[in-house]
Amino acid sequence: MANEQTEKLFSEILDRRILKKAVYSKAADKAVTKLVISPFRRADGSIMLSAESFCGDNKAIRKNLPCDPAELVRPALEGFRQVNIFTTAGDLELRRSKSGSVHISGKLAPDAGEAEVASHDEHKNYIIDPSRDAGFLRELGLADRSGRIHDKKQAKFRQINRFLEIIRDVESELPSDRPPVICDLCCGKSYLTFAVYYYFTALKKREVRMYGVDLKADVIEFCNEAAARQGFSQLKFVSGNINEYTPPEKPDMVISLHACDIATDIVLYNAVRWGAGVILSTPCCHHEMSKQLSQKNDSAPMRDGLSFILGCSMTKQKFCDAATDALRVKRLSSCGYDVSTLELIDPDETPKNLMIRAVLDPKKSAETCARELEEYRGICAGLGVAPYLDRLFKNEV
Ligand SMILES: C[S@@+](CC[C@H](N)C(=O)[O-])C[C@H]1O[C@@H](n2cnc3c(N)ncnc32)[C@H](O)[C@@H]1O
Structure with a gap:
């Protein structure tokens, strides 16, 4: 029965x-x-x-x-x-x-x-195959000896594989006549950094030079030792504030996964001022705009029309998340980049799943960039906000 x-x-x-x-x-x-x-x-x-x-x-x-x-x-x-x-x-x-x-x-x-x-692709055809590529995964504590990904690391494993798929899509934008230079800012334990290095050197048989930067000195020390043990000779880690970091050579691509709050703005600002041809950044939490919108501002005309959203703390936060990233996209676009947003992974897995993908467009005219910057500033004035990214460009922070 x-x-x-x-x-x-x-x-x-x-x-x-x-x-x-x-x-x-x-x-x-x-x-x-x-x-x-x-x-x-x-x-x-x-x-x-x-x-x-x-x-x-x-x-x-x-x-x-x-x-x-x-x-x-x-x-x-x-x-x-x-x-x-x-x-x-x-x-x-x-x-x-x-x-x-x-x-x-x-x-x-x-x-x-x-x-x-x-x-099927979403289920099994990962770029990094844990049974084949177990060495560095085990080194970082993502997998066991046989290459099985630990239960608690499954989400991170999916994130780095998806990130690699996006890198694969923009790979043709990187220089082909010399080893591309890649910086991972706010790399943390550097699962992504190792995976990207492995992708280029072991899977694509292509030399790259990579630099990972993070505040946490002990984690960076571990990453340098792990890179040496894996024989990843062109992968270097530096401990420090990305605000004060200067790469030893001009990066062709800047990547960042979940740099907290305004650290994402510093990532984007650095990438632009270093002239990186490709920027891939998945932001983390957003706090700045919500604070600014909580301050009274009588000369921000867009706020009245948005009061039905801003009046409720949950919808306000969702609005701030979306508006912060949309403004980042616009600001990058005004710097000559062709910018799009993608979903990194399933939103059920983490709400921090938006990827900003920016590729420098040499054909974009100065007039177009100037018009976009004007539009951007118009939106900021309308909302009565001064995003950290723009303040970095204006040398106000
Ligand atoms: C959420 S973790 C993400 C780490 C890694 N990218 C990942 O996805 O696994 C954010 C990292 O950003 C680093 N961080 C935050 N602000 C930073 C700054 N101004 N300079 C350097 N690192 C920073 C933190 O130390 C932390 O390791």
């Missing part, structure tokens, strides 16, 4: 293509604490299931399964006592008692649309 009921449910969910994911918990075997099964699309368009098992020792193992209800039913009836099923037709919870009876709470709405299915 429990079998039939469960099979019927999962068959319906797969037939209607409404499954987002099924999360199995309350495991009988304590070695595997959780199992997440979600559909994905292969390169040939067919749909399969991806099963990720999370183990007690911080490891995650991923397996591809046929898109068959039996694959969803089996762990529900054997290994796990609870399944939370997320579908476009509503969320359900399946609980199995010790005696084996199954109780399902929630109902599937009759007329839901199909779930969006991620492509």
Whole structure:
């Protein structure tokens, strides 16, 4: 009976293509604490299931399964006592008692649309293959000896791989007649810095010279030692404030992942004044604009029209996040860059997932840049804000 009921449910969910994911918990075997099964699309368009098992020792193992209800039913009836099923037709919870009876709470709405299915690329075809590239991943504590990415590092691993995909897309903008110079500002533990160096030197067989900069002296010391152990001879780390940093040679590309608050403005300002051809920056938290908007300003005409957003602290913060980055985009654009914003990773994973991608456009005219700067200043005046990035350019900070 429990079998039939469960099979019927999962068959319906797969037939209607409404499954987002099924999360199995309350495991009988304590070695595997959780199992997440979600559909994905292969390169040939067919749909399969991806099963990720999370183990007690911080490891995650991923397996591809046929898109068959039996694959969803089996762990529900054997290994796990609870399944939370997320579908476009509503969320359900399946609980199995010790005696084996199954109780399902929630109902599937009759007329839901199909779930969006991620492509195979998003699931497995990472640029960094942990089984092949285990050396530096292990060195940094991202993976174990066999190349399994630790459970807690999965999100970081996905971020750096996605960042690499974006680098791959702009690679042709880097000089081809000499080793490109790359700076990672606010590099922290430097997962990204190592991955970028590895990408160019080991995977693309291309020399690069890289510099990572961060305030944390002990972390930088570790990174220099780790680079030496890995034989990454052209990867150097410097401890210090990026505000005072001068690279030993002109960078062709400046990258930055989650530089806190106005540190992102310093990254962008440095990249522009150093004449970097490519800038890739994913900002972190935003605090500056919210403070400025809290100060009274009677000569900021745009504020009245925005009072319905600024009057509520949550919508105000969301507005400040978006406006800060939109103004950064505009300011960079006024410096001669062709600028776009991309989603770094799934927004469910982190809200800090916006990537600013700027490529210097030598054809952009001084008049266009001047007009963009005027527009930018008009928006700042309308809002009554003075963004840190602009104050850096004006030498006001
Ligand atoms: C959120 S962490 C991100 C680290 C790394 N990029 C990553 O994504 O894993 C931000 C880092 O920025 C560094 N940082 C913040 N302000 C800085 C500054 N003015 N100069 C240098 N480093 C700074 C911090 O020390 C910290 O390591």
